[in-house]
Amino acid sequence: xxxxxxxxxxxxxxxxxxxxxxxxPISNHLYFYWYRQILGQKVEFLVSFYNNEISEKSEIFxxxxxxxxxxxxxxxLKIRSTKLEDSAMYFCASPRSGTQYFGPGTRLLVL
Amino acid sequence: xQKVTQAQTEISVVEKEDVTLDCVxxxxxxxxxxxxYKQPPSGELVFLIRRNSFDEQNExxxxxxxxxxxxxxxxxxxxxASQVVDSAVYFCALSEANNYGQNFVFGPGTRLSVLx
Numbered sequence: 643x644x645x646x647x648x649x650x651x652x653x654x655x656x657x658x659x660x661x662x663x664x665x666x667p668i669s670n671h672l673y674f675y676w677y678r679q680i681l682g683q684k685v686e687f688l689v690s691f692y693n694n695e696i697s698e699k700s701e702i703f704x705x706x707x708x709x710x711x712x713x714x715x716x717x718x719l720k721i722r723s724t725k726l727e728d729s730a731m732y733f734c735a736s737p738r739s740g741t742q743y744f745g746p747g748t749r750l751l752v753l
Numbered sequence: 754x755q756k757v758t759q760a761q762t763e764i765s766v767v768e769k770e771d772v773t774l775d776c777v778x779x780x781x782x783x784x785x786x787x788x789x790y791k792q793p794p795s796g797e798l799v800f801l802i803r804r805n806s807f808d809e810q811n812e813x814x815x816x817x818x819x820x821x822x823x824x825x826x827x828x829x830x831x832x833x834a835s836q837v838v839d840s841a842v843y844f845c846a847l848s849e850a851n852n853y854g855q856n857f858v859f860g861p862g863t864r865l866s867v868l869x
Contacts (some may be wrong), residue, residue: 673853
């Protein structure tokens with residue numbers, strides 16, 4: 643299975659703090675995606691990023707969220723001022739051969 | 754709008770039993786893809802299978818098999834001779850052709866517990 647990596651695996655933060663989640667998608671892919679899974683719930687789409695631009699975003703992806711590609715291989719999801727309800731598992735994903743492959747996720751806990 | 758329903762919230766079986774996880778979907782598209790993912794307790798999402806809307810052939814992979822029936826909009830997943838390591842949450846998902854954004858929709862998941 644193609645490898646997508648994410649760091650950190652776990653992050654604990656205080657409400658109101660900024661967090662940055664990192665992803666290295668499948669090599670040389672222009673498309674990548676971020677999803678969120680609140681504990682015990684289904685996986686939800688946040689945003690897609692193509693060729694250094696947001697191509698699509700959901701209602702969840704409000705002004706507190708941003709995505710960037712700081713260098714050629716890394717992508718980041720930033721939450722500017724975390725809220726309790728941002729506690730969730732965050733997955734990045736890359737498609738290959740028509741299949742969406744997910745990274746291992748970052749488990750974010752906002753206290 | 755696309756929708757995926759997994760009516761079974763939780764299933765418990767004893768090791769070596771067969772178990773079928775149900776998935777029913779709704780879409781207006783004629784071209785779409787169906788997926789199953791496994792989420793073990795460690796939390797990652799493991800891809801199991803992808804099926805396109807034009808291919809209704811059932812598939813078997815070891816102890817896993819999938820039954821795609823377009824007439825009933827179902828894509829059910831059967832594990833034969835279940836093992837404790839099969840314990841996980843299983844998600845069915847649906848996407849428009851090559852669209853993994855708003856139109857990549859997950860079901861709510863079925864938590865499978867296989868007891869020794």
